[in-house]
Amino acid sequence: MTQPLEEVFARPRSVTPAPEFTEDTQTWNHPLLALFESDRNEYQAPKPKLYLVRRTRADEEAERFPQATSANDLPELTSWIGKFSIAVLEIWAGKRHPQQLLRWCDRGILLDLQRKIGSQSEIGKVRKLYINEPLDGLCEATVTVKLNSRIRSLVMRFEGVDQRWLCTELFLI
Numbered sequence: 611m612t613q614p615l616e617e618v619f620a621r622p623r624s625v626t627p628a629p630e631f632t633e634d635t636q637t638w639n640h641p642l643l644a645l646f647e648s649d650r651n652e653y654q655a656p657k658p659k660l661y662l663v664r665r666t667r668a669d670e671e672a673e674r675f676p677q678a679t680s681a682n683d684l685p686e687l688t689s690w691i692g693k694f695s696i697a698v699l700e701i702w703a704g705k706r707h708p709q710q711l712l713r714w715c716d717r718g719i720l721l722d723l724q725r726k727i728g729s730q731s732e733i734g735k736v737r738k739l740y741i742n743e744p745l746d747g748l749c750e751a752t753v754t755v756k757l758n759s760r761i762r763s764l765v766m767r768f769e770g771v772d773q774r775w776l777c778t779e780l781f782l783i
Contacts, residue, residue: 657746679770681747687768688741690775695736695753695764698780704728715777722780730757737761749775755782 659678681687694714700706701723708715708723715723734757742750747770755764767779 659745659747676771676776679747679773681743681749681770683773684747684770684775687743687749687751687775688739691741691749691751691753691766691768692736692739694775694777695739695751695755695766698723698764699730699734699736699755699757702726702728702730702782703733705733711777714775715780719777719780732758734762746770 694711697706697711701708701711704727708720708727711723712720734755737754737756740752740754744750749768751766751768753764753766755762763783765779765781765783766777768775769778770776
């Protein structure tokens with residue numbers, strides 16, 4: 611038997627409050643999701659990497675591609691870049707052969723060094739070294755050099771490849 615709507619809405623109903631929440635798992639028999647654990651490990655996104663190693667068709671067909679290397683697995687930068695820049699200055703003065711830097715230079719950089727053999731009359735003197743690491747395994751360095759009574763900047767970019775620093779850009783400004 612149905613009641614008319616006027617009677618249903620006209621009667622005041624008693625409202626019973628909901629029971630208070632307790633963390634008593636004895637009364638709650640359903641599984642609970644652990645949504646608010648304080649000791650859970652937060653996800654950390656990997657650091658971005660940028661590599662500008664030039665590749666040719668022969669590289670694409672090779673069995674082993676160059677592998678990016680983290681800065682933690684590479685030689686210490688300050689002394690390494692100092693030695694590398696002195697070697698470049700000696701090549702430009704004609705005192706060293708560019709093939710000695712073959713392992714640490716990109717092909718384009720090596721060809722450029724070969725073109726500039728003996729372009730300077732004397733070996734430049736390194737004055738100051740500035741190093742910036744914008745990303746892991748990537749280094750941009752500026753070396754101020756005194757060449758023929760002028761102060762110039764040698765700008766270099768290194769990438770960590772196959773457990774060594776590889777020079778991918780080299781400019782004398």
